[in-house]
Amino acid sequence: MYRRWETKPVRVGDVVIGGSNQVIVQSMTTTKTADVKATVEQIHRLEDAGCQVVRVTVNNREAAEAIKEIKRQIHIPLVADIHFDHRLALEAIKNGVDKVRINPGNIGKREKVEEVVKACKERGIPIRIGVNAGSLEKHILEKYGYPTAEGMLESAEHHVKILEDLDFDDIIISMKASDVPLAIEAYRLAAERFRYPLHLGITESGTLFGGTIKSAAGLGTLLNMGIGNTIRVSLSADPVEEVKVARELLKVFHIVSDAVTIVSCPTCGRIDIDLISIVNELEDYVQNIRAPIKVSVLGCAVNGPGEAREADIGIAGARGEGLLFRKGQVVRKIPEQDLLTELKKEIDTMAKRYAET
Numbered sequence: 001m002y003r004r005w006e007t008k009p010v011r012v013g014d015v016v017i018g019g020s021n022q023v024i025v026q027s028m029t030t031t032k033t034a035d036v037k038a039t040v041e042q043i044h045r046l047e048d049a050g051c052q053v054v055r056v057t058v059n060n061r062e063a064a065e066a067i068k069e070i071k072r073q074i075h076i077p078l079v080a081d082i083h084f085d086h087r088l089a090l091e092a093i094k095n096g097v098d099k100v101r102i103n104p105g106n107i108g109k110r111e112k113v114e115e116v117v118k119a120c121k122e123r124g125i126p127i128r129i130g131v132n133a134g135s136l137e138k139h140i141l142e143k144y145g146y147p148t149a150e151g152m153l154e155s156a157e158h159h160v161k162i163l164e165d166l167d168f169d170d171i172i173i174s175m176k177a178s179d180v181p182l183a184i185e186a187y188r189l190a191a192e193r194f195r196y197p198l199h200l201g202i203t204e205s206g207t208l209f210g211g212t213i214k215s216a217a218g219l220g221t222l223l224n225m226g227i228g229n230t231i232r233v234s235l236s237a238d239p240v241e242e243v244k245v246a247r248e249l250l251k252v253f254h255i256v257s258d259a260v261t262i263v264s265c266p267t268c269g270r271i272d273i274d275l276i277s278i279v280n281e282l283e284d285y286v287q288n289i290r291a292p293i294k295v296s297v298l299g300c301a302v303n304g305p306g307e308a309r310e311a312d313i314g315i316a317g318a319r320g321e322g323l324l325f326r327k328g329q330v331v332r333k334i335p336e337q338d339l340l341t342e343l344k345k346e347i348d349t350m351a352k353r354y355a356e357t
């Protein structure tokens with residue numbers, strides 16, 4: 001039985017993070033936020049890929065001003081990523097942002113923090129405290145000598161206390177590090193210490209290939225421990241890839257309930273069809289289908305029927321053709337050149353039926 005650590009639910013626009021809700025997939029744009037057209041285009045691509053909350057950098061006044069128009073043109077909650085400058089936070093809040101990522105301890109004078117908290121309270125906007133192993137406070141680094149999970153927890157406690165002292169508890173916390181064991185331990189300590197939702201991430205994890213593996217190892221471990229309420233995979237790649245990886249990861253732990261899962265064999269000398277091409281194309285095809293369908297694509301009849309029994313739809317290859325299974329029952333034989341097309345049709349029909357229920 002899969003169990004999640006209990007947290008306070010925190011509303012971000014029309015999405016609730018934490019409580020008994022599903023893990024929410026996030027990403028961050030790579031465009032200049034002030035370039036509304038490019039930013040909105042990228043957010044639309046992220047929405048199509050399954051992104052549920054999107055963050056933009058608000059690093060100058062033009063970016064803060066662009067929030068208003070971006071909000072008007074997108075369909076998912078928008079988060080402003082702000083460092084140090086409380087005026088940018090106030091401007092972003094005024095322009096309708098749904099959450100701010102800012103560390104209260106880095107804002108400066110208490111009056112400035114109070115202003116931001118007051119604005120967030122008035123509009124019901126949460127704050128994400130983003131602890132990062134690479135930018136821990138000087139006094140913490142001096143105390144521990146180098147970034148440690150305990151130091152990261154101390155940093156989080158420091159920022160949380162500032163907000164709680166102002167009677168503000170719409171808080172989400174992240175404990176990011178690019179070192180996977182360090183991030184895991186920091187999140188574990190945070191899950192034990194706080195009842196606030198946790199935003200999971202392995203920061204600066206690297207390229208599409210390396211970063212996916214790092215993120216899967218780190219975030220997968222945490223998800224398997226029931227830790228994490230929202231997830232952002234950070235990759236040096238198109239952010240759409242981040243969403244694809246995040247969704248795939250959530251599928252592994254059965255956290256995403258509206259996605260197509262593909263089972264395929266590694267192929268071997270028994271194979272008589274071009275399974276690798278078929279399955280790669282199929283994987284691309286199902287990315288944007290929102291239905292819980294399990295598809296099995298097996299190279300031959302050795303394991304094919306067995307796997308197909310567990311799947312909604314499946315094929316088992318043979319010489320120049322494939323057997324099509326539906327819920328474990330053989331439906332018909334299909335020539336190899338038509339296998340992909342027929343599988344897509346079957347999946348579309350099932351997805352349509354699911355959407356109508």
Ligand code: SF4
Pocket residue numbers: 265266267268269270271298299300301302303304
């Ligand atoms: Fe080989 Fe058949 Fe197993 Fe695929 S399903 S790996 S083709 S034996």
